[in-house]
Amino acid sequence: MINLPIAAYLHIPFCRRRCFYCDFPISVVGDRLRGDQSGMIRQYVDAICQEIAATPVLGPALQTVFFGGGTPSLLSPNQLDRILQTLDRRFGIAATAEISIEMDPASFDRSQAIATRQLGFNRVSIGAQAFQDGLLERCGRTHRRADIDRAVADLRAAGFENLSLDLISGLPEQTLADWQASLEAAIALEPTHLSAYDLVLEPETVFGKRYQPGDRPLPADEQTAVMYRLAHRTLEAAGFEHYEISNYARSGFQCRHNRVYWQDQSFYGFGVGATSALQGQRFGRPRRRADYFIWLETPGAIAAACAPVTSDPADALAETLMLGLRLAEGLDWTALEQPFGAEILRSLQPVIQRYQQAGWLQWQGDRLSLTQPEGMLFSNQVLASLFERLEAIATV
Missing domain, CATH: 3.20.20.70 (Aldolase class I)
Structure with a gap:
């Protein structure tokens, strides 16, 4: 977004x-x-x-x-x-x-x-x-x-x-x-x-x-x-x-x-190895100082790091899920419909229901969040399953 x-x-x-x-x-x-x-x-x-x-x-x-x-x-x-x-x-x-x-x-x-x-x-x-x-x-x-x-x-x-x-x-x-x-x-x-x-x-x-x-x-x-x-x-x-x-x-x-x-907001990043998120693009700078100095002097490099791009919807949703579910308040599911579409969100429901039954995910009104502390403890497993589902959808 x-x-x-x-x-x-x-x-x-x-x-x-x-x-x-x-x-x-x-x-x-x-x-x-x-x-x-x-x-x-x-x-x-x-x-x-x-x-x-x-x-x-x-x-x-x-x-x-x-x-x-x-x-x-x-x-x-x-x-x-x-x-x-x-x-x-x-x-x-x-x-x-x-x-x-x-x-x-x-x-x-x-x-x-x-x-x-x-x-x-x-x-x-x-x-x-x-x-x-x-x-x-x-x-x-x-x-x-x-x-x-x-x-x-x-x-x-x-x-x-x-x-x-x-x-x-x-x-x-x-x-x-x-x-x-x-x-x-x-x-x-x-x-x-x-x-x-x-x-x-x-x-x-x-x-x-x-x-x-x-x-x-x-x-x-x-x-x-x-x-x-x-x-x-x-x-x-x-x-x-x-x-x-x-x-x-x-x-x-x-x-x-x-x-x-x-919250998946945009930010500037500066310096060796820093990542920025600008206009839909995540850009990581070189991790070695010598390479960073070369990159800095390359014509057009900084502008390219700030140029707008269009992300694949499944990749963008995966990023939003990975970041937003880290927070205790989780994600407003209805707010995801406009940028990603209701169909792709519905396709995740079987995974969500599985981890609701395990006690690791919960609905609070329209918000989906990990439970505390168990859901947060096993967040990697929950996210991996959501990502697998998104990848399967993207290949259909």
Whole structure:
């Protein structure tokens, strides 16, 4: 569905080292280089500003901006400010915009936290991942439990009210007691938002090469399912709303930027490996910096990434289902009739009825949603069946 872009994602591909579970497009800079000290980072800031300035303006002022990575907090305040100013000059940033940045707990001090807040950032996502030093070390993380506590204190002192913490379940040698302790420690820091992700073994990562799914020391699938249910029960009891498969928020603090993705809205993407969704086209930029720089200098490349295209209806519906069913409120089924047609929606009813009977899908008026927590836990199975049905229809 084509709509006007109201959000921008900026990929900052620099980390001190690569975590053992990470397959994101990043460049490792080591423990000493950062921001203005690094020619590599300075060159990249020039490039991403060039891309922003050359991108067609296709919508109103931005309502959300998200600096992800990588470790955006390795950039200096001046570099962050330069990117923000370039965005504002090109597209405009609404006065009420949510402006988020991912920050590694060991990558900044209080003075940098204050400077970041003064630039206009009003939401921080902290990559805590776990509260056990041994688990953090086994994941290749540079920070420890004390760094998480200090980072939150520094961000609070800087005036940040909207703080999110990331946690990962299913880590090697992680026990149910570890996971419970991490959930309780995270709650004690009083964030407004929590993301609880299950470890995914990507083939080219250290973990992907070291472990096979289901093998020890990874927790068994049954154990990770217990961890998922435990997170749901513990966080909801603490006053968090389970509003998306992996995300929980206090009232009024759902991530506005991520909701743009899940509601299948348009957004700009900038930088290495970033994806944009503009005028019906999803476009992923090159994942290597050298290739990104070449792409950036290729005549017509940026315009082509923003050109309108017409998607196959079955593919477009699959995308809408995959994104919209992640949200607790699910999808307004009647609103899908106009863009996709009633016939294709009726053809999905046997699959929907099967998972209603299993207790994984539910109707709430005209809205179809996954049940909590079981439907969300088995969402991949539900979506795979819906996709298979759509593929069968498309080949008839």
